[in-house]
Amino acid sequence: MARLPQTRYTASFAIIATTFALLTTGGTLPIPLYTLWGEYFGFGAETTTWVFAVYVLGTLLALIFFGGLSDQVGRRPLAFAALALTITSTLFFLFAANVPMLLAGRFLSGIGVGLMTSAATAALAELYRGSNKAFPSMISTAANMGGLGLGPLVAGVFAQYLPAPTALVFIVFGTLVALVFLLTFFVPETHPRTAGRKINWAPRVGAPRPALGIYGKSAIAVVPTFTLLGLFSSLTPRFIAQTLDVHNLAIAGLATFILFEIGVIAQLVFRGKEPRWSILRGLPLLIAALALVLTGFLTGNLGVFGLGTVIGGIGAGLTFMGGLGQLARAVPHESHAKSVAAYFIAAQSGLAIPVLSIGALTGPLGLTTATTLVIAVVMVLAAVAWIVNRRSPRVTA
Structure with a gap:
């Protein structure tokens, strides 16, 4: 990639x-709109589960089959494809x-996010042109988590307080996506395709052999992380409605x-901390949070649930x-995208759990037993992930 002014890199970043x-x-x-759509189209919790599952399926398929494609064709083509699918x-x-x-x-939304x-x-x-090598990864995870959290809030506010609750929010969102689509033309290609090189369309995800051990330790840590996020997202509306008797989407x-x-x-x-330090502090906090969230949910204690x-x-x-x-x-530069794709496959799997x-266990076991069982399994997985990462040496650049 030709050397460009620093301001161009900063703006593109x-x-x-x-x-x-x-x-x-x-x-x-x-x-937050599933409740409204359910009223409009006459479906319940089971259909809602399927709608969510289809999103996860789209994300996973995109990561599995196209997650490493930008290592071959460049970053911009995948970004444009993702934005076009999101608009659709x-x-x-x-x-x-x-x-x-x-x-x-x-x-289609899931495929776009996966790409x-x-x-x-x-x-x-x-x-990134700075000296802090951890900064790009921190921004990537912050953008991911920040966006995941912003979606329910924005849609909840639109649905609760503004007209056309299932339409206006998508008009605004679609306009913003169209805007960043145009701005992406300004971004330089950071990994141009090699002239004459044929594209290998076979699935290309996973870390290279020397980094497989590190990938395994990262993956086993991110699964319970995203399981907690998915669990909280599904339990919170029920907790607020049942315990506080508040039925406000916002x-x-x-x-x-x-x-x-x-x-x-x-x-x-904590952006300046070593990755291993972050993992070894984060996983025990996840275990404690899962215990608190479960206790708060079962007892109806808002303070305990909030602390969790x-x-x-x-x-x-x-x-x-x-x-x-x-x-x-x-991982080396040429394997970055396919390695990251493999990491996010683990994350999305955790989100779906x-x-x-x-949803599958509530029928035969009841909601309380099903929730308790799932949380117990995730706590064990988080403990195993801590042990595995505790025994691993520090990774240096």
């Missing part, structure tokens, strides 16, 4: 970070007249937003940042 955050915001934007999915939501249109919108995830994370590392969205943004703040505060929210946000932010940071240090497993 900001554009990619903003675009990544915007697309992850779109990934959670529909969540937004149109499906805007004009949704039935459940199949919602399913199509969620599937952008690995390409944006790699591009941020390549655009307040439910605000509670979810607080968890994710505490994670972002934790990443900013704060501790969980800090733990999730540290573990997510640390896992991606140590993986980024261990609570929704799908509790």
Whole structure:
């Protein structure tokens, strides 16, 4: 890549970070609207689970089959494809007249987020010109968590207080996506395609052999991290409605937003720490948070549930940042995107665990038993992840 003015790199870095955050915001934007769509189209919790599952499926398929593609064709083509798919999915939501249109919108949205995830994370590392090698990974995880938390809050406010609750929010979102689509033309290609090189369309995800051990340690840490985030996102609206008797979509969205943004703040505060330090502090906090969230949910204690929210946000932010940071240090430039894709496959799998497993187990076991069982399993996994990472040596750049 030709040498460009520092201001061009800085502006491009900001554009990619903003675009990544915007697309992850779109990934959670529909969540508060499921209740309204359910009333319009006559579906319940089971259909809602399927709509969410289709989003996760789209994200995972994009990461598996195209996660490493930007290592071959460049970062910009994947970014443009992700934005185009996101605009298309937004149109499906805007004009949704039935459940199949919602399913199509969620599937395309998932593919868009999956395509952008690995390409944006790699591009941020390549655009950064500072000396702090952990900074691009921190911005990537902050954009991801910040966007995931912002979606429910924005959609909740639109749905609760503004007209056309299932339309206006997507008009605004689609306009913003179209704007960053145009701004992306300003961003230079950081990993140009080699002339004459044929594209290998076979799935190319996973860390290179020398870094497989580090990938495994990062992946086993990020799964319980995102399981906690998914669990909290699904439990919070029920807790607020049942315990506080508050049926306000904006307040439910605000509670979810607080968890994710505490994670972002934790990443900013501890951004100078070694990745391994972050993981080994974050995982015990996750275990404590899971215990507190479960206790608060079962007893209806708002204070305990709130304390679990704060501790969980800090733990999730540290573990997510640390896992991606140590993986980024261990993989070479030419394998960055496919390695990041593999990391986010683990993260998305963790995000799906609570929704799908509790949905499947609630029928035969009941909500309380199903939730307790899932949380217990995740706590054990987090403990195992801590032991595995505790025994590993420090990763240096």
